[in-house]
Amino acid sequence: MNLRHPNIPILYDLEEDENYYYMVEEYIVGESMADYLYLHQSISHRELIRIAIELYDVLDYLHSLSIPICYQDMKLEHIYLSKGRIVLIDYGIATYLRDNENSIYGTLSYASEAQLAGKCDIKNDIYNTKVALRRIYDTSLQRRNFSIERLLNVNNNGSAAEEKAKWILIGDMTKSKRFFGEKQNRIKKHLDVKVAVVGNDTAIGVSHIAISLNCYLNNLGIVSYYEDYSGKNVIENIMARDRGFNEKDNIIYHDCFKGVRQSGDAVIETIPPKGLYVIDCGTDVSCAKSADAIIYVISSRSYKSNEIDEIAFAKSTQVIVNPKSVGVGVDVAGLLGKKVYSFPIDKDPFSVTKTKDKVLGQLIRKLSLDGTGSEDE
């Protein structure tokens, strides 16, 4: 049977010799869902909805053929992301639907009870797809604002067409902004925005705060990238010390951290991704001026706490006194006429702790990312 579907690889030719069968298939450029999640650890809700719709579309096609085909091996490794589309690969154990089939096929961790009992049924495919979608959802860091419990009610095994219709409905609802609520609107506003972190002295934790902010935002589901303009080679130094990093297309991944590596003149640079950028300016105030929002770090050392740049007085600039000092904090707050924050003492900038969460959450709420100043100031 000749299968023709945009999400199924094209089979060009079939050959055989004495020992083997050979299949000539379409070459698919891309990466599997498992690899993608391992590298990025996050996927947007819209993407998840799109993947679900496309997967159910393929299953609907396979199940609605004159002799229905049971795919039987839905898993993240078989879902390929290729040039903006999903391709479902590996039809090695796919079979025509027969009642008398009594062999166990599939992947154990995705299999349904009926599948383990050796029963071939199209509902097994629906079950496997739901398990795969659940895994994508669980691995993704962007799941906080989105609940898919009612969509992944695994007991409710409807047809693939019904499942697809449900996801399309959810997709339409997200377009009308009802599903995600106000929080998603606020996140959308942050796209393509630069937040600069700058200090009035060296060794007062400017890079630390910038990295923490980046991790916090990524953990929250806002895709942000750390960029180093301080000239201290922060990313290279971190990479030299810690080995748990992945690098792809000039972007460094480490837990929630995403950093754009800056190459010198001798390297042809790749196009930077779109998103929110947390810029570590070190002590360079001129670099921070072009940013949409500024976090100004003031040293609590007595000889430096009075040397405050003009940008700290701007309404939209948020101020942190670091290391924590109540006395200096009160003085600076009086001088600037606004609230001043202190950053908790912390060893690991990549970890998102409760205390950091609290401070950074307050800062982000106060930061006006369109540069007009927050209303409750």
Place this chain on the structure above:
Amino acid sequence: MRGKYLRKKKKTYAIYGMGSTRLAIALANYYASFLKKKVAIAEIGEGNLSDIADDVQNKKSERLTNNKLVGFTRMKVDYYPYLDMDYVTKVSNEAYDVILWDFKEISHDYLNLYRYCDKKFFLSNIAPHNRRLFCNTKNLFENDAVEVEFYCYLLNKQDKKWYDKTVGKVGLFSDIREIPFIKDPNKLTREDITFLEKMAVG
């Protein structure tokens, strides 16, 4: 705790053969631009490294004079063209993370320096017209027991066959690796970086 204060060991690379300057510049740019290291290229013997300094007037490069060493800086890489053996120690004592020695000739004097480098590259071509030269250099290295990493340009099946038959899979020249064409060593692409990364580490 003592180890913490010990000076970081600098890496030294020796490069000799066809296209050594191009590879040295590419490696230096990889270290300086991509890994942000302090790098120097020193040319041992008379070569064409000084030709790159022509655009000093055009302000692409800066003249460099320190510790009686004369050279130029370009894209954060220090170049020391036509270096005499007397100045080798001076360059070695400078605070560089990586030093690339670009050998223009190999004699017994230079072989000692070559031997003490962390990595030694020998670049050649084993096309029929070039095989005699390759064999002479190979013998020189083998006689002095200098273990080099051999990189070959435009390796085809016939050359590989000749190599396996003549050189064999035993001895210092057991491994043969192909070196890709680096189009512009001052504008490295992603593929170039992948190759240089492998070359520098592996």
